[in-house]
Amino acid sequence: MATATEKPAAATTPAPAPAPADPTPLCTTCAHPAPHVYTTYTSKSNIRLGVCTHCGAFIDPLIEAPALLLVLDLVLLKPRVFLHLLFNRGSPPLDASAGAPPGSAASSSSSAAQPPCPYLARVRHDLAALGVATLAADVGVRVLPLLQSPGSFNATLKAVILTVVAAALELLAQHAATLALALAILYARGWYPARKGGSLSSRDGRQRSFVPELVPLVLLYTTLFPLLLQLALSIWYAPPASIHETLLPTAASASVLPERVVAALPAALADSIKAAEDGVVAAWSGANRVWAGTRLLGGMSAGFGLRVLLPTRPWETTSIVIFGWVAALLAAQWLDPLLLG
Numbered sequence: 001m002a003t004a005t006e007k008p009a010a011a012t013t014p015a016p017a018p019a020p021a022d023p024t025p026l027c028t029t030c031a032h033p034a035p036h037v038y039t040t041y042t043s044k045s046n047i048r049l050g051v052c053t054h055c056g057a058f059i060d061p062l063i064e065a066p067a068l069l070l071v072l073d074l075v076l077l078k079p080r081v082f083l084h085l086l087f088n089r090g091s092p093p094l095d096a097s098a099g100a101p102p103g104s105a106a107s108s109s110s111s112a113a114q115p116p117c118p119y120l121a122r123v124r125h126d127l128a129a130l131g132v133a134t135l136a137a138d139v140g141v142r143v144l145p146l147l148q149s150p151g152s153f154n155a156t157l158k159a160v161i162l163t164v165v166a167a168a169l170e171l172l173a174q175h176a177a178t179l180a181l182a183l184a185i186l187y188a189r190g191w192y193p194a195r196k197g198g199s200l201s202s203r204d205g206r207q208r209s210f211v212p213e214l215v216p217l218v219l220l221y222t223t224l225f226p227l228l229l230q231l232a233l234s235i236w237y238a239p240p241a242s243i244h245e246t247l248l249p250t251a252a253s254a255s256v257l258p259e260r261v262v263a264a265l266p267a268a269l270a271d272s273i274k275a276a277e278d279g280v281v282a283a284w285s286g287a288n289r290v291w292a293g294t295r296l297l298g299g300m301s302a303g304f305g306l307r308v309l310l311p312t313r314p315w316e317t318t319s320i321v322i323f324g325w326v327a328a329l330l331a332a333q334w335l336d337p338l339l340l341g
């Protein structure tokens with residue numbers, strides 16, 4: 001399981017070394033880079049939060065926050081929690097008692113003296129851990145109905161293994177597609193890798209510390225909660241037999257588009273629109289609405305998380321999320337006959 005979920009980062013990371021040249025923490029209010037989030041004095045418990053030189057707010061008030069507050073902020077999709085989790089968590093403090101002059105030398109050179117590896121290693125560790133957790137939650141959601149229907153042990157075991165493979169490949173497809181489109185857009189904007197000639201913004205800490213692994217990581221942070229919600233709902237809440245089933249024939253026969261518009265379209269296009277609408281209605285009527293709702297919630301959260309991480313426009317971010325969804329859907333459609341057969 002671990003190897004399968006680590007692939008999104010490994011498989012799609014471009015060949016050049018992705019380590020940022022100068023990973024620094026950043027202000028969770030304005031994303032301005034900062035040399036240190038906080039300063040420690042003689043004892044570890046004696047610390048002082050750093051203040052942003054750009055906006056005057058505390059650089060990262062969440063550095064001391066308990067895990068529960070971070071989870072609540074994640075559920076509420078607060079931008080500061082994404083910036084804290086992606087860039088600042090685990091960043092070394094400035095040690096005022098270490099003898100190094102806390103003035104110019106420390107603030108300018110100690111972040112450069114820190115090798116970039118710890119930052120990248122931390123990001124990859126988070127990516128692997130969250131990937132495994134997401135895969136486990138996804139498999140749990142899919143496997144629970146199988147376990148409730150009685151069957152032979154071997155058949156159930158085979159179904160569980162196939163579910164793990166399918167969920168891992170869909171996750172891989174979604175993350176690979178999302179990352180590929182995100183990197184293509186960032187490359188086109190000259191944001192990552194930063195174009196030669198010095199377009200590396202000195203005011204955007206996200207650009208200074210960006211590594212491609214952050215894209216799947218922010219996606220995992222935003223999709224895990226809706227998945228856990230779905231898992232909890234599927235344990236404690238059994239959706240009633242759908243009342244929409246009887247509405248299906250009439251609903252499927254009517255198109256969203258006005259008849260005049262449909263008549264004006266070429267026959268092939270009108271047919272494919274009709275087929276797509278029928279597919280959506282069938283999926284909505286036949287499938288689990290809890291699943292659909294949590295997926296929608298996950299997609300919206302993912303869009304929000306990516307908007308915090310990336311400098312993209314809203315329509316670009318939406319395209320990135322939808323592209324990942326389509327890739328996962330295509331992978332699922334491609335895998336279904338293989339796994340069932």
Ligand SMILES: [Zn+2]
Nearest residue numbers: 027030052055
């Ligand atoms: Zn600031």
